[in-house]
Amino acid sequence: MGSITLVSDGSTDVTILSNIFIDDYMKDANDAQLKIYLYLLRMLQAHEDISISDIADKFNHTEKDVMRALCYWEKCQVLSLEYAADKSLAGIRLCTLSSKKNQQDTVSAQSLQVPARTITVMSHQTISSPYEKPLYTADQLKAFGDQENTAQLFFVAEQYLGRTLTPNDMKSILFFSDRLHFSDDLIDYLLQYCVERGKRDFRYIEKVAIGWAEAGVTTPAEAEKQASRYDKSVYSIMNALGKTSSPAKNEIAYIQRWTKDFGFELDIILEACGRTVLATDKHRFAYADRILEAWYKAGVHHVSDISGLDISHQRDKAAKPARTGSTAEYNRFMHSNYDFDALEKELLKG
Numbered sequence: 001m002g003s004i005t006l007v008s009d010g011s012t013d014v015t016i017l018s019n020i021f022i023d024d025y026m027k028d029a030n031d032a033q034l035k036i037y038l039y040l041l042r043m044l045q046a047h048e049d050i051s052i053s054d055i056a057d058k059f060n061h062t063e064k065d066v067m068r069a070l071c072y073w074e075k076c077q078v079l080s081l082e083y084a085a086d087k088s089l090a091g092i093r094l095c096t097l098s099s100k101k102n103q104q105d106t107v108s109a110q111s112l113q114v115p116a117r118t119i120t121v122m123s124h125q126t127i128s129s130p131y132e133k134p135l136y137t138a139d140q141l142k143a144f145g146d147q148e149n150t151a152q153l154f155f156v157a158e159q160y161l162g163r164t165l166t167p168n169d170m171k172s173i174l175f176f177s178d179r180l181h182f183s184d185d186l187i188d189y190l191l192q193y194c195v196e197r198g199k200r201d202f203r204y205i206e207k208v209a210i211g212w213a214e215a216g217v218t219t220p221a222e223a224e225k226q227a228s229r230y231d232k233s234v235y236s237i238m239n240a241l242g243k244t245s246s247p248a249k250n251e252i253a254y255i256q257r258w259t260k261d262f263g264f265e266l267d268i269i270l271e272a273c274g275r276t277v278l279a280t281d282k283h284r285f286a287y288a289d290r291i292l293e294a295w296y297k298a299g300v301h302h303v304s305d306i307s308g309l310d311i312s313h314q315r316d317k318a319a320k321p322a323r324t325g326s327t328a329e330y331n332r333f334m335h336s337n338y339d340f341d342a343l344e345k346e347l348l349k350g
Helices: 019-028 031-045 052-059 062-075 099-106 107-112 137-143 150-159 169-176 184-196 202-214 220-240 249-261 266-279 284-297 303-316 326-335 340-349
Strands: 005-006 078-085 089-095 115-121
Touching: 019 284, 031 052, 031 062, 031 089, 052 062, 062 078, 062 202, 099 184, 115 184, 137 150, 137 169, 150 184, 150 340, 169 202, 184 202, 202 220, 220 249, 220 266, 249 284, 266 284, 266 303, 284 303
Parallel strands: none
Antiparallel strands: 005 115, 078 089, 089 115
């Protein structure tokens, strides 16, 4: 990694930290992420040049740890990584922070995320996306294989998978190390986690790895916590819909739609599940999906928002023509009969 130039007009005697960062962002960050962000602020205001290796040495982290932390803060919109025309990392732009509550409650909050300061990065590393798997060459794979720890990593992978690794398998492991910046311990845990769930396909393993990277996971302990949180949420939803078995592929597709596409917290999903169980014994996932889709279109963010829609629905139940706006979508769902077999097939095609 090359040097990084930081420029600021502020005093070098103090480092200014936003109260919004303390209130909204600090509690979710791990030790490495906090140290690296605070150090960026410190060095920026001191007008001193730094490099990724400097930061790694300062806190006894690896350069991969530093890159993981930067990707985490970019995901949180605390900073953004800028790329040159050749897709190499060219700068780090620190953003003026806005409250997470404001981001959720108002569309205009995005306008508060204006660029504050820019850190220039000199790097030869080509990156098209933080989590996009590159097309590694045979030379790159050989260079990775020549590293001291790689042979042990490949051996461990073969023991978990019960077969000899193919070149494509090895490139996936290189991807975990090179692009996702996973430590050897985290790669070991990733393989163990997937194999224990009967998943030996590297396409599946890559999806799990990217999910962990997006969540800022850096250690096996954090991965275990992330996996436990995911499993708990999934099985809570399954139980709420009267399901006692492990989720099928189509059921996972629904749950991911509700949590990722709609962005609903678990309490809202469980509320829809409770209403579904009272309404029907068949096609409960499809029925719950229609409820949650209506709430999503109506702008529901909290469970308390739902009661307002219920009241509006009761008031408008007999009104002709139907009112326009977000509550109209909700009312149309409450009045309609759907072919849930067809709806389920349609969703799974997407």
